[in-house]
Amino acid sequence: MINFFKTSTFLTLLFLTYSYSLSAQQWSRTWYPGHLVSISGDTLEGDLRYDIENDAVQIRLENERVHTFSGKKVLTFEIQEHPRRSKRRFYALPYEQRNSFFTSRLFEVLYEGKLTLLCRPYMEHINNVDTREDDSGKKKNDPYYEYYFLNDDGIVHLYRPRLGRLLSFMSAKHRDVRNYMRQHHLRYDQMRDLVRITAYYNALPAASSPKEQTLQPE
Numbered sequence: 001m002i003n004f005f006k007t008s009t010f011l012t013l014l015f016l017t018y019s020y021s022l023s024a025q026q027w028s029r030t031w032y033p034g035h036l037v038s039i040s041g042d043t044l045e046g047d048l049r050y051d052i053e054n055d056a057v058q059i060r061l062e063n064e065r066v067h068t069f070s071g072k073k074v075l076t077f078e079i080q081e082h083p084r085r086s087k088r089r090f091y092a093l094p095y096e097q098r099n100s101f102f103t104s105r106l107f108e109v110l111y112e113g114k115l116t117l118l119c120r121p122y123m124e125h126i127n128n129v130d131t132r133e134d135d136s137g138k139k140k141n142d143p144y145y146e147y148y149f150l151n152d153d154g155i156v157h158l159y160r161p162r163l164g165r166l167l168s169f170m171s172a173k174h175r176d177v178r179n180y181m182r183q184h185h186l187r188y189d190q191m192r193d194l195v196r197i198t199a200y201y202n203a204l205p206a207a208s209s210p211k212e213q214t215l216q217p218e
Contacts, residue, residue, distance in 0.1 A: 031060060034079035034087070038069060048079050050090070052120055055106045057090075071104035091118075095156045107148060107156065111195050113202035115169060118148040118156065119191070145191060161189035170201045177201055 031047035036059050038044070044067070050057040055071035071092040078087045089109045094102040107118040121144065147159040149169045159165060166188045167174040180186070180200050186193040 032079035032081050034077060036069065036077040037075045039073050039075055041075075048077060050077075050079075050106065052106055055092070055104065057106070071106055074106075093118075093150065093156050105156075107150075110147075110191065111198045111202075113198070114152060115198060115202055116150040117194055117198040118150055119145045120148070121145055147191075147194060163188045166194075166197070170197075173201060173204045176204060 031049050033046075034048045035043055035045045036048060036057065044059050044061065046062065047060040048057060056068060057074055057077055058066055058068045059077075060066045074092045076089065076091050078089045080087050090106050091109060092104045093107055095105040096102050106120070108121060109116065110119055111117040147161065149157050149159050151157075151169070157169070159169070163178075167177060170177045177197060177200065181188070181193075181197060184196070186197055188194070188197075
């Protein structure tokens with residue numbers, strides 16, 4: 001009986017591990033039309049797929065040849081998931097891991113300006129996730145994104161969703177930003193709202209002056 005239980009438990013764990021492995025890799029079988037610019041300046045067009053956790057992207061050319069690029073070998077790439085949707089753009093940017101050690105990581109651009117909003121999506125690893133929006137415009141997969149800000153210093157800063165942290169990136173006009181958020185009932189932890197807030201801040205006159213932007217350390 002004990003041996004049967006052990007065998008049954010082992011088979012169950014094996015099945016769950018196998019099922020998770022399949023679901024974790026399922027996204028990688030999806031290719032999207034787009035283009036890629038390598039670190040050498042070459043522009044390649046074809047079908048792309050990416051592995052955000054390992055900072056890698058593959059492109060399949062017309063001759064069916066597949067080229068793999070690490071974050072160190074690519075500058076930017078774009079994909080078109082659906083004809084009616086805007087293109088998704090990614091940059092490979094240096095990011096400080098620890099002890100001033102920088103490595104190239106892939107970031108998706110949500111809004112580009114003097115203060116750029118970036119993210120790293122992880123939803124590709126989860127199957128059958130409801131990505132519809134609720135009445136507030138919040139996507140149900142928002143918790144599976146990490147957000148970052150890039151300003152004129154060229155450094156990517158991790159944004160941990162807190163109001164004080166958000167306003168520290170926009171300290172030049174933090175009162176205007178806070179009033180704007182209150183007026184439009186915007187949240188500091190929702191993707192759509194963060195895009196609107198970042199766009200508003202970039203449109204303010206003071207946002208064009210890098211000297212007025214002050215970032216607080218993590």
